Amino acid sequence: xxxxxxxxxxxxxxxxxxxxxxxxxxxxxxxxxxxxxxxxxxxxxxxxxxxxxxxxxxxxxxxxxxxxxxxxxxxxxxxxxxxxxxxxxxxxxxxxxxxxxxxxxxxxxxxxxxxxxxxxxxxxxxxxxxxxxxxxxxxxxxxxxxxxxxxxxxxxxxxxxxxxxxxxxxxxxxxxxxxxxxxxxxxxxxxxxxxxxxxxxxxxxxxxxxxxxxxxxxxxxxxxxxxxxxxxxxxxxxxxxxxxxxxxxxxxxxxxxxxxxxxxxxxxxxxxxxxxxxxxxxxxxxxxxxxxxxxxxxxxxxxxxxxxxxxxxxxxxxxxxxxxxxxxxxxxxxxxxxxxxxxxxxxxxxxxxxxxxxxxxxxxxxxxxxxxxxxxxxxxxxxxxxxxxxxxxxxxxxxxxxxxxxxxxxxxxxxxxxxxxxxxxxxxxxxxxxxxxxxxxxxxxxxxxxxxxxxxxxxxxxxxxxxxxxxxxxxxxxxxxxx
Amino acid sequence: xxxxxxxxxxxxxxxxxxxxxxxxxxxxxxxxxxxxxxxxxxxxxxxxxxxxxxxxxxxxxxxxxxxxxxxxxxxxxxxxxxxxxxxxx
Numbered sequence: 001x002x003x004x005x006x007x008x009x010x011x012x013x014x015x016x017x018x019x020x021x022x023x024x025x026x027x028x029x030x031x032x033x034x035x036x037x038x039x040x041x042x043x044x045x046x047x048x049x050x051x052x053x054x055x056x057x058x059x060x061x062x063x064x065x066x067x068x069x070x071x072x073x074x075x076x077x078x079x080x081x082x083x084x085x086x087x088x089x090x091x092x093x094x095x096x097x098x099x100x101x102x103x104x105x106x107x108x109x110x111x112x113x114x115x116x117x118x119x120x121x122x123x124x125x126x127x128x129x130x131x132x133x134x135x136x137x138x139x140x141x142x143x144x145x146x147x148x149x150x151x152x153x154x155x156x157x158x159x160x161x162x163x164x165x166x167x168x169x170x171x172x173x174x175x176x177x178x179x180x181x182x183x184x185x186x187x188x189x190x191x192x193x194x195x196x197x198x199x200x201x202x203x204x205x206x207x208x209x210x211x212x213x214x215x216x217x218x219x220x221x222x223x224x225x226x227x228x229x230x231x232x233x234x235x236x237x238x239x240x241x242x243x244x245x246x247x248x249x250x251x252x253x254x255x256x257x258x259x260x261x262x263x264x265x266x267x268x269x270x271x272x273x274x275x276x277x278x279x280x281x282x283x284x285x286x287x288x289x290x291x292x293x294x295x296x297x298x299x300x301x302x303x304x305x306x307x308x309x310x311x312x313x314x315x316x317x318x319x320x321x322x323x324x325x326x327x328x329x330x331x332x333x334x335x336x337x338x339x340x341x342x343x344x345x346x347x348x349x350x351x352x353x354x355x356x357x358x359x360x361x362x363x364x365x366x367x368x369x370x371x372x373x374x375x376x377x378x379x380x381x382x383x384x385x386x387x388x389x390x391x392x393x394x395x396x397x398x399x400x401x402x403x404x405x406x407x408x409x410x411x412x413x414x415x416x417x418x419x420x421x422x423x424x425x426x427x428x429x430x431x432x433x434x435x436x437x438x439x440x441x442x443x444x445x446x447x448x449x450x451x452x453x454x455x456x457x458x459x460x461x462x463x464x465x466x467x468x469x470x471x472x473x474x475x476x477x478x479x480x481x482x483x
Numbered sequence: 484x485x486x487x488x489x490x491x492x493x494x495x496x497x498x499x500x501x502x503x504x505x506x507x508x509x510x511x512x513x514x515x516x517x518x519x520x521x522x523x524x525x526x527x528x529x530x531x532x533x534x535x536x537x538x539x540x541x542x543x544x545x546x547x548x549x550x551x552x553x554x555x556x557x558x559x560x561x562x563x564x565x566x567x568x569x570x571x572x
Binding site: 167249251252431 | 485
């Protein structure tokens with residue numbers, strides 16, 4: 001079967017190696033380096049699951065750890081695992097996955113009747129309805145409710161995989177390998193400090209992989225590759241991908257989960273499935289970046305509505321178009337980057353900007369490329385049930401209180417961009433008192449309680465130049481303190 | 484997880500230690516008439532302090548020695564550690 005939404009010669013996937021996988025019993029093909037999500041989108045599959053109570057159709061919304069919808073049941077090497085995010089699961093030969101919370105199939109789900117009966121199903125109605133007659137409980141109500149509850153199915157077999165844990169000590173732990181993490185790691189490594197650099201995705205580089213930037217005379221991605229290659233040769237540096245730092249405990253103790261084998265069809269002999277690292281760091285540098293915010297409108301859970309940064313990632317990293325007729329709905333400049341990427345690959349997007357007269361370099365670039373832009377326009381509702389078919393849009397008054405006349409535009413995906421929220425979880429866990437930054441409408445780390453520092457987008461700094469400068473300085477400063 | 488400096492072994496993680504309670508309680512003197520109330524205080528009654536607290540720990544998976552640790556119960560900051568027989572000023 002051809003991959004209808006894959007475009008030629010774009011992306012970081014290995015096109016020489018074709019992989020077959022099964023989703024809901026049907027065989028599809030993807031490439032090495034794909035995630036389950038990108039391979040499904042390449043094949044035009046957007047309907048991956050059903051919501052918990054009303055069984056509304058669910059598609060993809062993000063492109064990584066931020067995915068809220070695309071949860072699947074995974075089958076690997078005779079084992080099954082529930083609650084796997086399709087956007088995080090890397091594709092391997094023979095992968096099998098199924099949608100959860102739907103019966104008999106994701107396309108035709110009987111439970112979806114709840115969506116039409118919703119006025120009769122207020123919160124907590126079950127507590128009253130299933131009380132009488134009492135004799136019905138054991139044979140009728142409970143089996144039925146148990147079947148309806150929960151998303152995935154846990155395996156009842158003994159887990160044959162091995163799991164390791166280990167302790168590690170370092171001078172500087174860097175969480176995230178975006179521009180900020182790489183610059184500080186490079187500076188600190190050259191000072192001889194013992195460093196661990198952790199990245200939760202398979203590829204290093206963070207935002208450099210998706211944005212069109214140059215550092216020096218190199219593209220962002222080449223710069224990242226160069227630094228990673230150099231760091232890997234240094235004996236004082238541990239570079240880890242597929243490793244997520246998920247806990248910050250007392251006295252600078254951090255916990256990292258390294259995914260050793262889940263991206264392979266079968267765990268290698270003597271290898272663990274996952275490895276848990278307990279890291280005692282003298283200094284911690286948090287460069288975890290930021291996650292794009294969605295914008296609220298009617299039916300914004302319809303498959304086909306997704307973050308504009310996710311659409312850009314699918315395009316730039318996996319060479320996959322999320323739609324051929326996209327609508328970009330934005331309230332800031334980031335949406336234009338996605339629109340320009342679409343335009344460059346032969347797709348004509350429509351940009352709706354809720355601002356009245358935005359002006360910046362990237363907007364004039366978009367205008368020069370001939371992208372149609374509607375200012376002071378918003379999406380009121382998405383139309384379509386299992387996939388976005390069109391969008392109701394309307395102009396909005398300057399005080400954002402009055403909507404103009406409703407229009408309907410055809411589109412097959414809506415990319416939303418509601419600015420960025422710094423990923424400050426690790427800083428918060430360390431006891432950092434966060435503060436609200438008015439300019440970006442978001443919380444950023446404030447006063448540190450332990451020896452940690454947050455840099456880059458995670459600290460609310462969205463300019464690449466400033467990020468690189470401060471990170472480089474911080475990296476060399478922190479490593480000096482230790483020696 | 485706390486990082487405690489054992490005066491005998493050096494910096495060790497909390498998992499190697501076992502908590503031994505308040506280090507400031509004094510056993511009532513021997514050969515003296517002792518009321519039930521005093522025994523009660525010695526055996527059971529403890530203050531749940533917020534702030535600086537001197538406590539006993541045993542380095543159970545290490546040198547097995549008892550040590551005294553001066554710790555902030557609210558922030559977990561460890562100010563100083565002592566050998567069990569050391570006088571704390």
